[in-house]
Amino acid sequence: MSLLQIKGLKVAYGGIQAVRGIDLHVEEGELVTLIGANGAGKSSALKGIMGLAADGGDIRFAGERLHHQPTHAIAARGLALVPEGRGIFGRLTVLENLDMGAYLRRDKAGIQADLERVLGIFPRLAERSSQLAGTLSGGEQQMLAIARALMARPRLLLLDEPSMGLAPLMVQKIYETIAAIAREGVTLLLVEQNANLALQVSQRAYVLESGSITLEGPSAELAANSQVRAAYIGE
Amino acid sequence: MAWLRARPRLALLLLAALLIALPFLVGAGLGRSWVRVLDFVLIYALLAIGLNIVVGYAGLLDLGYIAFYALGAYLYAWLASPHFGLHLPFWAVLPLGAALAGLFGVLLGAPTLRLRGDYLAIVTLGFGEIIRIFMNNLNAPFNLTNGPQGMNLIDPVSVGGLAFEGQRQFLGLTVTGLHLYYYLFLAFTLLAIGVAMRLQDSRIGRAWAALREDEVAAAAMGINTRNVKLLAFAMGAMFGGLAGGLFAAFQGFISPESFNLWESILVLCMIVLGGMGNIPGVILGAVLLTVIPEALRYLGDLQRATLGHVAVDPSDLRMLLFGLSLVAMMLWRPAGLWPSRQRKREFASEDEHADLYDARA
Numbered sequence: 093m094s095l096l097q098i099k100g101l102k103v104a105y106g107g108i109q110a111v112r113g114i115d116l117h118v119e120e121g122e123l124v125t126l127i128g129a130n131g132a133g134k135s136s137a138l139k140g141i142m143g144l145a146a147d148g149g150d151i152r153f154a155g156e157r158l159h160h161q162p163t164h165a166i167a168a169r170g171l172a173l174v175p176e177g178r179g180i181f182g183r184l185t186v187l188e189n190l191d192m193g194a195y196l197r198r199d200k201a202g203i204q205a206d207l208e209r210v211l212g213i214f215p216r217l218a219e220r221s222s223q224l225a226g227t228l229s230g231g232e233q234q235m236l237a238i239a240r241a242l243m244a245r246p247r248l249l250l251l252d253e254p255s256m257g258l259a260p261l262m263v264q265k266i267y268e269t270i271a272a273i274a275r276e277g278v279t280l281l282l283v284e285q286n287a288n289l290a291l292q293v294s295q296r297a298y299v300l301e302s303g304s305i306t307l308e309g310p311s312a313e314l315a316a317n318s319q320v321r322a323a324y325i326g327e
Numbered sequence: 328m329a330w331l332r333a334r335p336r337l338a339l340l341l342l343a344a345l346l347i348a349l350p351f352l353v354g355a356g357l358g359r360s361w362v363r364v365l366d367f368v369l370i371y372a373l374l375a376i377g378l379n380i381v382v383g384y385a386g387l388l389d390l391g392y393i394a395f396y397a398l399g400a401y402l403y404a405w406l407a408s409p410h411f412g413l414h415l416p417f418w419a420v421l422p423l424g425a426a427l428a429g430l431f432g433v434l435l436g437a438p439t440l441r442l443r444g445d446y447l448a449i450v451t452l453g454f455g456e457i458i459r460i461f462m463n464n465l466n467a468p469f470n471l472t473n474g475p476q477g478m479n480l481i482d483p484v485s486v487g488g489l490a491f492e493g494q495r496q497f498l499g500l501t502v503t504g505l506h507l508y509y510y511l512f513l514a515f516t517l518l519a520i521g522v523a524m525r526l527q528d529s530r531i532g533r534a535w536a537a538l539r540e541d542e543v544a545a546a547a548m549g550i551n552t553r554n555v556k557l558l559a560f561a562m563g564a565m566f567g568g569l570a571g572g573l574f575a576a577f578q579g580f581i582s583p584e585s586f587n588l589w590e591s592i593l594v595l596c597m598i599v600l601g602g603m604g605n606i607p608g609v610i611l612g613a614v615l616l617t618v619i620p621e622a623l624r625y626l627g628d629l630q631r632a633t634l635g636h637v638a639v640d641p642s643d644l645r646m647l648l649f650g651l652s653l654v655a656m657m658l659w660r661p662a663g664l665w666p667s668r669q670r671k672r673e674f675a676s677e678d679e680h681a682d683l684y685d686a687r688a
Contacts, residue, residue, distance in 0.1 A: 144543060167549035179544030181537055192537050195530075196549035244548070 093155050095120045095279055096141070096248055100149035103133070103140040110136035112303035113149060118248065118281050123274040125282040125290040125311065127324060128300035134283040135176045137300070138250050141281075142166055142173050153248070168196055172246035176253055178237040182226030186217050189225050189236055193243030203243070210239040213269060231262035238269065248279045255286045267293055287324035291315040299324075350509045351500060362505040364621045366577060369512035370570050372613040375597040376519045376606065377566025382595065383604035384527060385559035386539025388448040390591055391435070391455025395564040397462060397586035398431055399424035399571025401472060404581055407482040410473065417484045421572045428568025429561040431458075436560035440553055443542070455591050463583040477582025484511060484576045491576075508577050515573065516610075519566055523606055526562070535559055596649070600656055602663025611665050620645045 094117040103111035111133040118124045128134050140147035143163040151158040158166050167173075172193075181189050190210065194203045211218040214235045220228060225236055234254055241249055254270065255263040263286065271293045274280055284290035291297055291311040299307040299320065307314060314320050331338045354362045378392045402424040406415045435454050439447055466474030483504065484491045491511070492504040526532050534555045537545040546552050575581050593616060601612025620642075627641045656663070 142547060144546070162551070162553075163543075163546035164549045164551045167547055173547040175541075175543055175547060179541045179547070181540035181544065183540055184536055188533070188536075192533060192545075192548050195534070195537075240548075 094118060094152075095122075095154055096281065097152045098141070098149065101137060101140050101151060102148040103136040103145045104148075105136075105145070110145075110303055111140060111147075114298075114300070114303075114305045116298055116305070118279060121277055121279055122296065123270075123280045123282065123294045125284055125294040125297045126300055127284055127287040127290050127297060129324070130285060132300040133303040134285075134300055135252050136303075138173065138176075138252050138281075138283055142171065142250065167244070170244075170247035171250060172241035172244045172248070173250045174237045174241045174252060174254065176256070178233045180225045180228075180233050180236050180240070182224065184225055185222050186225055186228070186236060187221045189240050190217075190243050193240035194245075196244065202245070206243055206245060210242050213242075213272065214239050231258050231265065234258060234262075234266055235269070238266075238273075242273070242278070246278070248281060249273070251280060251282045251284075253284060254282070255284065255289065263289065287320065288315075291320075346513060350506045354506075359503070359505065361621075362503070362509065364618060366505060366508050366512055368614050368617045369509065369516050370574055370577070371594065371597060371617050372516050372610050373512070373519055373566060373570040373573070374594045375601070375609045375613040376516070376523050377563045377570065378594050379563075379598050379604065379606070379609045380523060380526065380535075380566070381559050381563035382598060383609070384532060384539070385535040385556065387556065387559060388444060388451070389560075389563070390448045390452040390588075390595065391458070392451075392563070392567055392594055393586050393588075393591040394435075394455040394458035395428040395432060395567030396571040396574065396590070397458050397583075398428045399568030399573075400575040400581045400585070401462060401478075401571075402427050402568070403572040403575035404478040404481050405471075407576070408478055409480050410478050414482055417482075417572070417576055421569055424572035425565040425568040428571065429565040432560040432562075432564025433557050435564075436557045440556060452588070452591075455586075455588060459583050459586050459588075462586065472583075475583060477580060477584070479580040481575050481579045481581065483579060484508070484573075508573075512573060512577075515569065519569075520606055520610075527606075531555065531558065596653065600653065600664060602666035605663070605665060605667035608663050608665035608667070612663070615664075616649075619648070623648070 096116075096118040098114065098116040100113040100115065101111055102109065102113050114137060116124075116126070116137075126134050126137060136145055139145035140149075141151055141158070143158065143161055143166045147159070153166075153169055153171065156169070158169065181192060184192070190207060194206065197203055211221070216232055217236055217239055220232065225233065228236060238251070238254065251270070254266050258266065267289050270280070270282065274293065282290055282294060291314055294311045297308065297311045297314045298305050299314065307317065307320065315325075331341075350362045350365055353365055374392070374396060377395075378389065381387050381389045381392070403417075403420050405411055406413050406420045406423065407417065408414075435451065439450050442450060462472045463475055465471040466476075472478065484507075489507075490504075491507040494501055494503040496502070534545070534550045537548060537550055538552055538555055542552055574585075597612035597616045598609050599612070600616065601610065602608025623641045623645050626639075626644060627637050630637050630639070
């Protein structure tokens with residue numbers, strides 16, 4: 093049984109169909125990426141999964157339907173979202189942000205252990221733990237958003253364009269961390285416009301075009317595909 | 328002040344002594360009308376603490392907050408005045424008023440769940456006006472509110488047969504109803520401060536903060552944003568309803584006049600001026616915005632004494648100064664006079680924003 097199994101997911105805003113019925117699955121321990129151009133419907137797909145946008149179709153998480161559930165209930169099932177634009181709590185401190193990530197958890201010792209773990213992954217955040225999150229640099233905010241999501245100890249981590257608006261060096265750094273998190277056994281679904289990097293870190297990939305999936309397969313194969321290279325890697 | 332800071336227990340004792348002696352000091356120094364002002368300071372402090380839960384903690388801009396105050400006041404008048412011939416004791420009526428206001432808080436919150444910022448402000452503003460207009464017109468076909476004339480002869484608070492009116496001698500001091508109300512209001516204000524501070528540090532308080540900062544991210548953290556929002560509306564409204572009941576008993580008379588839009592704006596100004604989200608700041612705002620307009624009245628006397636007539640109406644001056652001080656605040660102290668730790672840092676760290684897109688990390 094797949095951890096996440098999606099059949100015919102549709103997302104529409106008003107009359108505009110952003111996602112036109114996609115099928116997708118993520119296995120336990122996998123890092124799967126969904127690549128596509130700006131406006132292809134990548135973020136909408138994640139929003140549909142997370143219950144943040146009107147959706148149609150069948151979404152199953154560990155066999156249970158997520159359909160028509162409110163976002164907080166979906167989060168309680170073990171899905172965590174690093175939203176587009178990071179969505180950090182700007183007027184709370186770094187530590188308070190991380191604390192919010194563990195909002196649903198009651199195991200104090202486990203939360204403390206996870207806090208030490210994420211601060212180990214992101215030493216930069218440890219240095220700035222009492223600083224307001226809004227005063228962090230863009231890259232640090234992205235780190236914080238990922239760290240905060242990890243604090244929930246999710247079974248599936250949804251990442252929405254972690255490279256957006258960051259300098260190349262910082263993007264490199266963020267991707268190294270994503271690869272490290274995946275190696276620790278966290279299951280990830282990564283939505284990305286930066287196809288080159290996303291295909292490097294992931295095992296499988298889907299290509300989304302105007303709301304439909306046009307290609308799918310092992311990332312190494314897609315990275316070698318001439319169509320993909322021409323359209324998304326710029327060769 | 329440093330020696331006081333080192334002795335928090337002594338400082339607390341001094342503060343308590345000051346608060347107990349305050350109405351007598353003020354009465355002796357400035358006259359009895361100022362004891363009345365003191366009572367109003369406490370009522371407004373209660374209102375400001377309540378509105379601060381909605382606006383400061385949860386970030387929901389409510390411009391109709393005074394409607395909850397009105398509901399509490401009218402419920403008190405219905406249940407403790409000759410209007411319906413009911414004379415329930417205040418300790419029974421006040422919780423009912425708070426509960427009614429809380430219920431209306433949820434009724435206002437439920438249809439506005441999806442609204443944010445300006446849109447929410449407009450709907451709440453409309454709600455405030457609707458309640459006032461209802462109170463103004465519900466004298467026919469059935470006389471519920473006595474319309475614009477308002478309701479009078481509302482029972483004063485009475486504790487164990489001691490009615491809060493008239494005056495009596497105690498330890499050589501003249502104790503009036505105004506003094507007794509002061510202590511009652513003080514007790515409620517201290518209680519409200521305690522509750523509000525507890526709330527801020529609680530799990531709910533953290534959920535409100537997250538909601539205020541980013542609603543989508545808050546939901547993704549597993550926060551039930553609908554319930555948490557409704558709870559903020561209900562909690563804030565309950566403080567308003569409580570203050571309304573106290574106001575009705577204290578005044579003995581209420582009319583829709585007392586619950587107009589200006590009052591909502593005034594309470595909001597107290598929060599913004601004092602420092603949104605920070606209880607001491609909010610109370611400071613309530614004190615200043617209640618005391619200053621009263622103090623300005625003396626300008627009328629001053630003009631009569633010096634010019635022989637009143638050239639500028641003090642109430643016009645009041646508005647002018649209000650506007651000026653708010654503009655000045657936004658320029659020089661945008662976080663408020665006594666901001667919370669966080670807002671202070673937020674406004675102080677503007678230079679740090681420069682490296683927001685700095686990726687050399």
